[in-house]
Amino acid sequence: MRHRRPTRQLKYRADDQRAGYLYILPWIIGFLAFQLYPFLASFVYSFTDFSILRPMKFVGLDNYKRMFTSDRLFWTSLKATVLYVLMAVPGKLIFALFIAMVLNMKLKFINFFRTIYYLPSILGGSVAISILWRFLFSRNGTVNSFLNSIGIGSLDWLGSPNLALGTMGLLVVWQFGSSMVLFLAGLKNIPQELYEAARVDGAGRIKTFTKITLPMLSPVIFFNLIMQMINAFKEFNAPYLITQGGPLNSTYLYGVMLYENAFTYLKMGYASAQSWVLFSIIMGFTALTFKSSPYWTYYEDGGEF
Amino acid sequence: MKQHRIFSILAVSLLVLVISMPAIFAAGGKEAQPAADKPIALRFSWWGADTRHQATLEAIELYQQRNPNITIEGEYGAFSNFYQKLLTQLAGRTAPDIITVDYKWVSDLMNQGAPFVNMNTLTGAIDQSGFDLTFANIYGGKDDYLIGLPVGLNGMGYLYNTRFLEKYGVKSSDEWTWETVIEMGKKVQAADKTKYLMYNNAEHWVYLIKTMLKQINGNTLLLDNYELGFSRNEMLQIFAYIDTMVKTGTVPPFNEGVLYETVYADQNPNWLNENFGIFPTSSSLIPGIAKASNFTVASMRYPVAKNAKDPGILVTPSMFLTVYKQSPNKEAAAEFINFFLNDEEAIRILKDTRGIPTNSKAKNILVADNVIPQVVSDMVSQALTGVGAAENGPSLNPEVIALTKDFVQQVGYAKMTPAQATDAYMRELSALAKTIQ
Amino acid sequence: MHMARFKKTTKITISYIFLAIIGILMVYPLLWMISASFKTNNEIFSSIGLLPKEIMWNGYADGWRGSGQYSFSLYFSNTFMLVVPTVVFTVISSLLVAYGFARFRFRGKKVLFALVIASLMLPNEVVIIPRYMVFNSLGWLNTYLPFIIPAAFATYSFFIFMLVQYVRSIPRELDESARIDGCNSFRILYEIILPLTKPAIISVIIFQFVWRWNDFLNALIYISSVRKYPVSLALRMSLDVTDTISWNQTMAMSVLSMLPPVLLFFMAQKYFVEGISTTGLKG
Known part of the structure; x- marks a missing residue:
């Protein structure tokens, strides 16, 4: 992690070091005990033909080669996934921030509204969701009836290969609750004095938003951006529940492909290789975001990390 | 410094916890060796919804009454993800003693080393006379190996x-x-x-x-x-x-x-x-x-x-009942399957909750009792032509x-x-x- | 003056109208689920309307009774036994670790922190089996330990990252002045950081509670005995197309299963709303 301000002291203080290690010790133990082995194992699998039950054979880079050269769905899936990330992540963040700002107002019954807005996130992957989503977006569904009533024709929201991915993205945007909560918590952290000072200076609403709200919220935006990106790249629930990858593989996201290869086709070795490719892609995007962060995030600790 | 001592103690106790945890809980994991009247615990996994669950549990109950030394724990749930769980269990060698297998998985599972007991070796424990074994072998067999007994048609x-x-x-x-x-x-x-x-x-x-x-x-x-x-x-x-x-x-x-x-x-x-x-x-x-x-x-x-x-x-058969190769109680598992498929009382309890029985004996009982819905038996008999x-x-x-x-x-x-x-x-x-x- | 008040009232009215319209989209699924819990299978799948034509009253009572062996009382109490300790341990361990990362300088910190975040990036599908092996060798299968113990060791990295972000948004001057007053680092954590990160900690509690409450896949993999099933498994226990499904019962139990997370959220929100804006940070 880069930081803006040159560090005050470059040497590590011994007691600082010791305390730091002690505080993160639980994680170190947890990582070694529960996470390291599964990670290494899946990395090893990616060079084998591991099929869950049969003894595995090393196949070198075959899995990686096959993925890039002869898998008929790999590129389709990767393209759909990137497109999906580009739609769902900004959509969700903007919506969540906007709603959080509205819900941050001092209104009566605001507690009630906040709870209502969190409901979709509690519903999660409930079986009711897939039933409802089909009702809403079918040819004779609610959305089309509404569009017809205002004079717009019907669209095949989930049935058309061109629209299905976007429609599915709506489900994820709709479950914006956790981002909203984070923004709300972040908004509450902004000292009121700053706003008062801005008001005294006669700053307009837009200026207050861009000069105070956004910078003060930037650590939370940053966190939300990274997490939503990671989750969107790994998205599995929405396509699995609603479209199972169709029509014409237009919603065949990476997560669905992985799942099918691993547990339907029993090609765990191959799925592991695909996972590590996805891991590298996510890593790349995340690293870029981290690298960019000194230019747009603001920390009260002076950016020292 | 003082807080560091606190954390050292905390850290050490966490470490001890992690290390000792397996010892504490491993004890609970394995139980029951096979022996004539020693208590035997069997695990039986199937998928379905309420009617099938209830009928199966009732049949299990009956079997436990007749065999007080045996307890059977049902591991049941929905069909979706059943296979994923089964694969994970097979990989960890922790699968139940009696496993329900869909006919669509048979070929893959056989290629994967057939982790189930060959039914042909259990003819002593399970009366297979009511089954059309040619049919069973087409969908569940290869050479001299039969993965399980087909339950429904x-x-x-x-x-x-x-x-x-x-x-x-x-x-x-x-x-x-x-x-x-x-x-x-x-x-x-x-x-x-x-x-x-x-x-x-x-x-x-x-x-x-x-x-x-x-x-x-x-x-x-x-x-x-x-x-x-x-x-x-x-x-x-x-x-x-x-x-x-x-x-x-x-x-x-x-x-x-x-x-x-x-x-x-x-x-x-x-x-x-x-x-x-x-x-x-x-x-x-x-x-x-x-x-x-x-x-x-x-x-x-x-x-x-x-x-x-x-x-x-x-x-096709709707599903197979199989015995897990790693089961410590294969004999007991086979005896239960025999009861489950052949016992008259069990047949009357289970009815057609797993489809029309492939076992002709069971089918005849259910036909006589007139419990199979007309449309279901129509479709099957039309298909059979x-x-x-x-x-x-x-x-x-x-x-x-x-x-x-x-x-x-x-x-x-x-x-x-x-x-x-x-x-x-x-x-x-x-x-x-x-x-x- | 009059004009200003008029403007303010208009603004508030518009806000309410806006909140209500969007709110309908948010609440509709829950309303539909409630109505579905009184509908026949036919109606659940043939119309999206809210009013059942033919009312099925048995959804809640029969649904609660479950499919014979155990009732939902057991599944609910199982879920609490799984979720509550997991949440408590997650909060404690994640805060300690986040504090360590956010406030101390030590060798290898960036690499270790990169590992924290990297551990979020590998898709779950391919670590399910090796992780299952780990818990199998520890003898933890068919217990709630695979959820609880990793929480005690801060392996839910999401929360570490999240809390690091919040701790970093607290001015360092506060710690430093406390340090000068002779506070050790633990007291700084307890007396300064903890109160100031309360909104974030409440969010951790809500998220972890909701996610573990709804967690189906891990429960499916680790829990085999029906008597240990959490609600997430129990809800899907009776969904099989080759048998007759009583959808009204499933919907009824889905509605009930939403109550604890909803109540928690409703009660907890005032904390991240009151937040710390009143404590007057700078200084």
Whole structure:
């Protein structure tokens, strides 16, 4: 992690070091005990033909080669996934921030509204969701009836290969609750004095938003951006529940492909290789975001990390 | 410094906790060695919904009463993810003693080293006289190995809405050919543009291809040696037929219908609201569909072409009961299966909750008691008049099925002409066949 | 003056109208689920309307009774036994670790922190089996330990990252002045950081509670005995197309299963709303 301000002291203080290690010790133990082995194992699998039950054979880079050269769905899936990330992540963040700002107002019954807005996130992957989503977006569904009533024709929201991915993205945007909560918590952290000072200076609403709200919220935006990106790249629930990858593989996201290869086709070795490719892609995007962060995030600790 | 001491203590105790945890809990994990009257604990896994769960638990209860030293723990749940859990358990060698296995998984599981006891070695413990072992071996066997005993019988057929067919003057019969289907499809469309004769979900399109192929040349999609089971002309004929079904409005346009590709008629508003009248299905799904439908349903035989090489109708076991190879109590598990499939009282408790029994003894009892719903037994007996050659492992391979579904959509969405689809399909399927051998 | 008040009232009215319209989209699924819990299978799948034509009263009573062996009382109490300790341990361990990362300088910190985040990036599908092996060798299968113990060791990295972000938004001057007053680092954590990160900690509690409450896949893999099933498994226990499903019962139990997370959220929100804006940070 880069930081803006040159560090005050470059040497590590011994007691600082010791305390730091002690505080993160639980994680170190947890990582070694529960996470390291599964990670290494899946990395090893990616060079084998591991099929869950049969003894595995090393196949070198075959899995990686096959993925890039002869898998008929790999590129389709990767393209759909990137497109999906580009739609769902900004959509969700903007919506969540906007709603959080509205819900941050001092209104009566605001507690009630906040709870209502969190409901979709509690519903999660409930079986009711897939039933409802089909009702809403079918040819004779609610959305089309509404569009017809205002004079717009019907669209095949989930049935058309061109629209299905976007429609599915709506489900994820709709479950914006956790981002909203984070923004709300972040908004509450902004000292009121700053706003008062801005008001005294006669700053307009837009200026207050861009000069105070956004910078003060930037650590939370940053966190939300990274997490939503990671989750969107790994998205599995929405396509699995609603479209199972169709029509014409237009919603065949990476997560669905992985799942099918691993547990339907029993090609765990191959799925592991695909996972590590996805891991590298996510890593790349995340690293870029981290690298960019000194230019747009603001920390009260002076950016020292 | 003081806080560091606190954390050292905390850290050490956490570490001790982690290390000692296995010792504490491992003790609870393994129990029960086989011995005559020592208590034996068996685990039995199955999928289903309430009726099946309740009947099975009742049968278990009865068995425990008769054998006080045996306790059987049911591990039951929904069908979705059952396979994933089973695979994980098999990988960890922690699977239950008695496992329910879907016939579609058999071939993969056999290739994976067949983690189940060979049923042929359990003839002493399980009375297999009521079973058609030839049938059992086709779907669950290889050479001298039999994975388990088939429990229910499943036949493919056309389930229809009687009111709908009557309204549009469509006459059901067990003599339909593929031409009849199109002819009737046009008839419905002529009467009402918004109604369709039938709807095929994704799974069913694949059956349609497989069945037509058997009727044309008697082959499965892939032969046992992983060669293609068809010529270009033969597959072209099938894809052209699918194209005709779409173009004549025999089935709804894909943009409209694709939403319900992965569910069955009981969850399809177009079936429930009578926008189409026929749902091709296997008999095991009938009770659920009938329960959701507000109209009478009946069954007719699956279409068979004139001069068909093989009538091609699919009749399969619905599931197998197997004994896990790593089970410490194989004998006890086998004895329970014997009770479960052959005991008269158990048969009367379990009824048809796993489909029409494959065990003729059980079937006769249930027929005498008159507990099998008429539509279900109709569909099975209609299917039995035209049983096709059995599906083989290569054709049941899930990747082959997924590929086939994809090309149905290519044709259905008119992204490819039948000819283009045929060529591309043949190319992809040959390539795939090489990788799954 | 009059004009200003008028403007303010308009603004508030518009806000309410806006909140209500969007709110309908948010609440509709729950309303639909409630109505579905009184509908026949036919109606659940044939219409999206809210008023059942033919009312099925048995959804809640029969649904609660479950499919014979155990009732939902057991599944609910199981879920609490799984979720509550997991949440408590997650909060404690994640805060300690986040504090360590956010406030101390030590060698290898960036690499270790990169590992924290990297551990979020590998898709779950391919680590399910090796992780299952780990818990199997520890003898923890069919217990809630695979959820609880990793929480005690801060392996839910999401929360570490999240809390690091919040701790970093607290001015360092506060710690430093406390340090000068002779506070050790633990007291700084307890007396300064903890109160100031309360909104974030409440969010951790809500998220972890909701996610573990709804967690189906891990429960499926690790829990085998029906008597230990959490609600997420129990809800799907009776969904099988080759049998007859009583959808109204499933919907009824789905509605009930949403109550604890909803109540928690409703009660907890005032904390991240009151937040710390009143404590007057700078200084």
